[in-house]
Amino acid sequence: MALIILLVLIILAIADVNSSNEISSNSYSACPENEKQALLVFKEGLIDDANRLASWDPHHHPDCCTWFGVVCGNMTGHILSLNLSLPPLDDTVDIDSYLMSMLKGSDFHGPIPNFLRNMTSLRHLDLSYNNFKSSIPEWLYRFSSLQVLSLSANELQGDISSAIFNISTLNEIDLSWNDLEGKLPRAVGNLCNLRSIVLSSVRLNQDISHIFEILSGCSSHRFESLTFARKLANLEKVEIYYNLLEGVVSGKHFANHTKLRYFEGWDNSLVLRANPYRLNATIGTRVLSLANNLLSGKIPDCWIKWQSLQVLRLDGNRFTGKIPSSMGTLSELQSLHLHNKLHGEIPLSLKNCRELAAINLGKNELDDG
Template sequence: MTELKILILLVFILSLFMKPTSVLSASQVRCIESERQALLKFKQGLIDRNDILKSWGSEEDKRECCYWDHVQCSNTRHVVSLDLGGNNLRVDNLELLSHLSFLEYLNLSNNDLTSFSMNYSFLNLKELRLSYNQLNEFHPQSLEQHSSLEYLDLSNNKLGGSLPDLRAYSSLQQLALSNNRFKRLAEGIWQLSKLKKLDLSSNSLEGAITEEHLSNLANLHYLDLSYNSLALSVSSDWIPPFQLTDLYLRFCKVGPDFLKWLQTQESLSVLDMSFANISATLPTWFWNLTSSSRLNLSYNHNSGEIPGQSSSNYFSPPVDLSSNNFSGPIPIFLFRSLDLRLARNKFSGSISHICTMSTLMSTPFKTMVLDLSDNQLTGELPGCRIFGGSLQILNLANNKFSGEIPPSLGSQIQLKILHLRNNNLIGELPSSLKNCSVLRMLDVGGNKLTGTIPQWIGTHLTNLTVLSLRFNKFRGNIHPTICHLTDIQILDLSKNNISGNIPECFINFTSFVQKSNSTESTTFVSITILHDKSTEDIISISYPDFQDPFEHEFPMDTYVDNILVQWKGRESEYRKLGILKGIDLSSNKLVGTIPLHFSDMRGLVFLNLSRNHLTGNIISSIGQMEMLEWLDLSRNEFFGKIPNSLAELHFLSVLDLSNNNLSGMIPLGTQLQSFDPSMYAGNSQLCGLPLAECPRESPNPDHGHGSNIEEDDVGFISREFYMCVAFGFITGF
């Protein structure tokens, strides 16, 4: 009996390795020959620049088209999926796919299509993706029999005129037409009763969206009409037939009244009505939208006080109410938000009460972005550890805060941006800030801070790209440790009592030495932050890829920062910092000469050393600083001639050399002669255009610039052009 069992076992094992050929063939999925030929002809009719279809062929080892890349078959051997998106294919004849009558999924997005016209009907097609092409024609009549089509994405093309009439697509559930050139509304779309997601954003649509348009869309839960010239015109007592989860009306005309029907939306998760011309007082029920995950009402004219209580004990969605006219105290429940932006309002009073609230909570606030800038807030900064170390952006600039900077701020070890400028803060910078080692931007200008510039700024905050200590009462020398800030792009120590020499080690500022390309699209930092129940930390640094048209960037996903820069005696706040690089040491008590190696800082855009006690010659090689756009050396004790190389600074559009001891002839060059004579005033021995002619002197013919004086038509070379890229902290929730 035992021998029999062993024999049976051996037979079974051998059978695993000796399957009949007929069984093996039956287990494989073989494609239909007519469909294989159709795919091969399709391949012949396109330009495959990246050779992504190399697995498609007639060779014996390539005969099974169901195993080709980007092709999927059903268990009935028919091709049901063709995924060719993102491959830069040039497709001229889609009709070659006409034999794929069982096709359910067709993705041709991110290719080089200019038109779509297919007379053959794909009766089983459910999903069609044609986004990110060059489509300027789309003929919906070619798909009239596509009652099975559920998903259609035509976003990011060049389609214009009226919206396509898609009423024949009775099964359509998701429709993306964003980022095209459509101008006129059409009735057909509003008859698609099964539609769940509709994105018409970023077109040139005009007119009004009425109750009649929306009355048939009972299944709608995602609606994006942003970036159009559309007005939402519904009666105040209208009750929509749908329950939305996402509503985007950015740059639509919604106001002046608030949308009362939003109260009926019990599942609203994302609401963006920024730039919507709303002038109202927010109703109390608005704060009970507990399911919301993002609320953006910025850049409207809303006013009044926000009620002090919310029925939600767990209110935490990102909230952006910036650039409105809200007033009164900031209610405590808002501080539970993960991202709170209340800038440019009229909020007043103290925020120290959040310390009391934090002691009553079992877990600390998880706020990551807190922007209360440009309000009328008073009192001392909260001295408690209220955010559990989660804070990454803190902007309290342009308020009336007083007292010292609390040492507890140093517990925010994830802090990347800190703005405390233009308040009434006193005392020294707390040494605990050295714990914020990932800080990229430190701006405490416009206060009454004292003491020496801390050495730990250079030794511990080595990731800084912007350091502004301007308009305070700092004293003492600039310690060489500051030169450890090799990534610094803006260094502003102006209007203090700083003395001593300019450190020679400034040449260590790598970003100043490297010349930037003015056409490059660069940003200081791009950060992706994921928020959910398990993590509130930085997950990665990346540039997001928005291939799904319904998963696009939310306006609050980007934090656009700004910095205050002094230019020609005026303070200007710049929100576009891109490749702006500069040093401002003006209005101090600095002595000595300009370090010779300053001319190696070829990437510097502005340099302001005015109102000091600097002496010596202007460095002769200053012309090597070829990116300089404005230069201010006024009110010092420089002597000698203006270097000829100064005329080689072709981008120079702001120059002030006044009130020094300069002498000799102003070098010839189109820029230097175009400046106002006052920019050279106070140098009694200086002559030549635009000042008086030099006695018994003529232009040097070997100068290299010629003797013709031309009117400077360069102007200010658009400082916005050189600051063209926003300082974006991209935050995805």
């Protein structure tokens, strides 16, 4: 009899433990409570007419790692990524539903809520394609782990603060299509891990040589001179088009960036100083766009050194002379835009560009060859 009673007590104890575990599991939140509260306060500061943050409900969804736009670390539960970007219109988006969502006010608007400053574990922050109106908060630059920062296509105002130097871990930064203005701070050149910088349409108004000087070196110490700094060896993408830049572009500007894949500087007021023996390609350059500037003279016959080039845009400039025959060595070229004031024959060597799918030679005076 005593044995039976003992067995019953053991069974009841096991059932009680399982019940406790189930309750604990149902109420458990993977992300830290203080970070969940930071998100909720952040939400309160937003104008969310389309209710995109409906899942940010601690009663129905207690684990904030399951909320829209939130990604947490598997081990710690800390929030590592916050992506509240409104997807841009492209070929994969149905235009009718996209326009309807815009009419409904799907973008977030208002100032960037200050309580976001408590999310210090963030590595990825994307608030692009919304309607935030404020200056770029200084506290953003104090995130010691941030690797990706995208605030593009908002209505942010003011200058780009030199405090951005504090984000030594930053790999990518995109501040394009805002109401920013002024000059690129020299401190940006100290971001030694930088791979991509996109500052298109922000009314930058400085000499292109200063831009390249800033991007040509980084130092590990705040007071180390850029003259002795090492190269920004990881830089792959530079987009600075549609600004107020001026000055001279030359081959030396590309010499320090051996990994540069994309350079887009169109719609500025740049001129060209080109020497065929100095305008050397950076290894692996795929996109070079200097369209709609003030480039003039002959197009340099140096393209045998740009073997990875896929897109070349030199259109909308003041080039004269002939199309260089060395362009026919660009075996990976897919898109070529050269409408200027060129004359002469179209080089037969262009037939070797077997990947070429788009070519624009309009507004020239070319022969068929």
